[in-house]
Amino acid sequence: MKNRKHKAKVFRPTAFSFPYLAVTVVFVIVPLILVLVYAFRGDDGSFTFGNFAKVFTQKENLIQLGRTLEIAALSTALCLLLAYPVAYILASKPFNKMAILALLFIIPMWINFMLRIFALQSVLTAIGIPKSFWAATIGMVYDFFPYMLLPIYTVMSKLDKSYIEASTDLGADSVQTFFKVTLPLSLPGVISGVSMVFMPIFSSYAITKMMGDAKTTVIGAKIASLFENQSYGNYGYGAALSFVLLVIVLLVMLLSNFLTNRTQKAPKGGVA
Amino acid sequence: MANEKAPFDKIIEINNVTKSFDGKVVVKDLSLSIRRGQFVTLLGPSGCGKTTLLRMIAGFETPTEGEIYIEGTPITSIPPYRRPVNTVFQKYALFPHLNVFKNIAFGLKLKRVPDPTKPAKVKTVTVKRDGVKVKEQQTVEATRKYTKEEIADKVNRALKLVGLEDYGHRDVNSLSGGQQQRVAIARAIVCEPKILLLDEPLGALDLKMRKEMQLELKKMHDELGITFIYVTHDQEEALTMSDVVVVMSNGVIQQVAQPKKIYDEPQNAFVADFIGESNILTGVMEKDYLISFLGKKLACVDKGFEKNEKVDVIVRPEDIVITKGLGQGQFDGEVVSTVFKGTYYEMEVLASDYEFTVQSQLEFVPGSAVSLSIAPDSIHIMKKMLTVNKYVGEVTGENLVTFANGDFEVPTQGFETGDEVLVYVPFNAVELTDDEEDGVIGANVSQSLYKGTYYQVEVRTDGYDAFFVDTPDEWDMNDRVGIKVDGSKVKLEKYDPQEDEEKADEE
Structure with a gap:
């Protein structure tokens, strides 16, 4: 009796995790299994590799995959090139006490994503940029810029000033200090920024659909069209294609985690 | 190094530097x-300006x-990376993305040394002469970077000097506080600075480690022969090593002297x-060699004060028999x-309404009746710093x-x-309020400061004006208080800025 009483009193904190576990199972694990099941199911319901064979044998898929990688890599690179200097300036001495400035760059995140794309589309049309690969790229960069800025800014603003002082004390001028100290120490922010931008761009298709021309179709759009098309056979094909996409994203994530671990001695920050 | 003739005996000269x-x-x-x-x-309580002074020498702050x-050259316009100084930072500031070896090699990789194998170059440079820009031919010695072997050799020697021979490949975060401190020292001295600046470098270490490092730093200083400027708030550390x-307080130097003199003859x-520890009392100089305090006249060894001048009397606890x-x-x-x-007893002895702190090998239990005697040369007499607040x-x-x-x-x-007026507020005209x-x-x-029968308290306003107050009550450091002034005791005088400056010059 005494024992049971005692047990009843002990409330294990792990109990808090059960609801989350349930949500994860229902909304993440089960759907993933379903994707896998569909991917390996033939039209007649039997087990087959046919869907995957279709993914890799159709030349159009590989071209679109390449196109997707291209636009994702390009947009990510442009985002980084734009966001890094901005983060550096915002975190530097005259501005670091004015968090409001950083906020100004973040506020667009609060506005509906589709609304922003519609607006940008109108602006581009107004200044004479037609729907094209480049218009889509501009859309991507515009949309995902805050996700690149935020992690880099966070790392930079937390960067201990004494490292910079130590560097100049040891004979490095400001350019040398940047390349030898600031840049390597801000890498964790860069890595999480890159993964936060690259991954969603890779699987998104709304922006390219709205802002790109006929040639600028990404793999996400293909998957969407497969599922929108109600014929049953497309489910398996689409599931296999999504699965391949998932594996690619997973590989990118593993790579980024690997890089983060290698530079983890530097102050951590960011969101990833 | 030692046989080289030094062109300037004074390596650093600080001239009327103000920093706000x-x-x-x-x-x-x-x-x-x-x-x-x-x-x-540089010794003083926190906020006394010692670190700011060090940072101005390093170049992180401009006066x-x-x-x-430095060696006769004005340096305020020279950026830190061109100054012949290196700093050991308070929290080490070791680069976390580099291992021990690369941390120490950081400065060496950037350094350029004269290269006698290459001919000197003649360069045209623009210099400012009396405010006019003039083009001038200058001979510039050819320089080169250190080779990999030279760097490795120097780093290993520095590692050996700080006793971390086999730690080159280690990650700096895997080291203990003491080891990190050694790496920070090695990183600074490997650049062979003329002056090594140390900003409370032992503050984060435990007591035993600190004592060891104190002796090691002293030894390193003797071996390297370079100038060390060391900032600390630990008086024992200062007396041990320097x-x-x-001694600084409130941005002003209180005394510059050898450790023994600082202790024996505080200014x-x-x-x-x-x-x-000190017993600090207020006394009156009766005449040369005779001081009176707590109602007694005592022989002392000081002279040269005015007759009946109010003075501070300081007696060390270990000097009281x-x-x-x-x-x-x-x-x-x-x-x-x-x-x-540990090695002595510290006793509080109430005599003539003053609580003397006394240190002795002998133990006396509380309540014992005792006699205290102070030898003439144990009585240190010094001019009162201020006798009135002036604004x-x-x-x-x-x-x-106002x-x-x-x-x-x-009363006006x-x-x-x-x-515009000069306002003289006697110490006893100021009243502190709890609220x-x-x-x-x-x-x-x-x-x-306890002055025998009363406390002399210094308070600072938000505008950083100091008020000295004589009060019977003890006030805790950093307490927030209100200031009231008894107007009838305040003296006003016409203020003439020019005349006042001349007066200051005379002083």
């Missing part, structure tokens, strides 16, 4: 020269006024209080408390004077509204 942050003066008109090869310690010279101690009550029974010394007293301190103010109304950012009620007969609201202005208690 947002109008708050941190270092005030400070001048100091430091001789080559010395171990100099608001004044100039700093050739010269610079003023602040230094005496800050360095070791305590004997059993009454009537055997200059003061009769009763032991109030006794604490065993520049303005008459802002009838019987209203000074130190407060409006005080002071003979003055008109708008007059900030009760005072005219708020302030923080920054110092409290």
Whole structure:
């Protein structure tokens, strides 16, 4: 009796995790299994590799995959090139006490994503940029810029000033200090920024659909069209294609985690 | 190194340097020269400006006024990376993305050394002469970078000097605090600076480690022969290691002297209080070699004061001889408390209404009747730093004077509204209030000295004006208080800025 009483009193904190576990199972694990099941199911319901064979044998898929990688890599690179200097300036001495400035760059995140794309589309049309690969790229960069800025800014603003002082004390001028100290120490922010931008761009298709021309179709759009098309056979094909996409994203994530671990001695920050 | 003739005996000259942050003066008109090869310690409580002074020498801060010279060259316009100094930072600031070896090699990889194998180049440079830009031909020695082997050799020697021979490949975060400290020292000295700056480098270490490092730093200083400037708030550390101690408070140098002299002959009550334990009393100089305090006349070894001049009297606890029974010394007293301190007993003895701190090998239990005697050469007499608070103010109304950012009620007969005045406020005219609201202005208690029968408390207002107060009550450091002033005791004088400056020059 005494024992049971005692047990009843002990409330294990792990109990808090059960609801989350349930949500994860229902909304993440089960759907993933379903994707896998569909991917390996033939039209007649039997087990087959046919869907995957279709993914890799159709030349159009590989071209679109390449196109997707291209636009994702390009947009990510442009985002980084734009966001890094901005983060550096915002975190530097005259501005670091004015968090409001950083906020100004973040506020667009609060506005509906589709609304922003519609607006940008109108602006581009107004200044004479037609729907094209480049218009889509501009859309991507515009949309995902805050996700690149935020992690880099966070790392930079937390960067201990004494490292910079130590560097100049040891004979490095400001350019040398940047390349030898600031840049390597801000890498964790860069890595999480890159993964936060690259991954969603890779699987998104709304922006390219709205802002790109006929040639600028990404793999996400293909998957969407497969599922929108109600014929049953497309489910398996689409599931296999999504699965391949998932594996690619997973590989990118593993790579980024690997890089983060290698530079983890530097102050951590960011969101990833 | 040692046989090289030094072109300047004074390696650093600090001339009338003032530094203020947002109008708050941190270092005030400070001048100091430091001789080559010395171990100099800047000592003072936190906020006294010692770190700011060090940072100005390193180049991280620029003086608001004044100039700093290294070997005769003004350096305030020279960026930190071109100064012949290196710094050991308080929290080490080791680069986390580099291992121990690369941290130490950081400065060496950037350094350029003269290359006698290449011919000197003639370069045309634009220089400013008397405000006019002139083109000039200059011969520039050819320079080169260190080779990989040279760098490896120097780094390994530095590692050996700090006793970390096999740690080159280690990650800096895997090291203990003491080891990180050694790496930070190695990283600074490997660049062969003329001056090594150390900003409270041992603050984060435990006591035992700190003692070891103190001796090691001293040894390193002797081996390297370069000038060390060391910042600390630990008086024992300062006395242990330094050739010269610079005691600072409130941005001003209180005393510059050898450690022994600082301890034996403190310049003023602040230094005496800050360095070791002291009994600080107020006395009156009867004549040369005779001092009176606590109602007794005692022989002393000081002279040259004015007759009946009020002075500070300082007696070290270990200089007081305590004997059993009454009537055997200059003061009769009763032991109030006794604490065993390892090698001696520290006792509080109440005599003539003053609580003496006495250290002795002999133990006397509380309640014992004892006699205290003080030898003439154990009585240190020093001029009172200030006998009155002085401010520049303005008459802002009838019987209203504004000074130190407060409006005080002071009789203003003979003055008109708008007059600039010098305001003299005696220490006993100031009253501190527990509640900030009760005072005219708020302030923080920054110092409290027990002067025998009363406390001399220093408070600082938010505008950084100091008020000295004589009060029977003890006030805790950093307490927030209000300041009131008894207007009838305040003296006003016409203020003439020019005349005042001349006076200051004479002083």
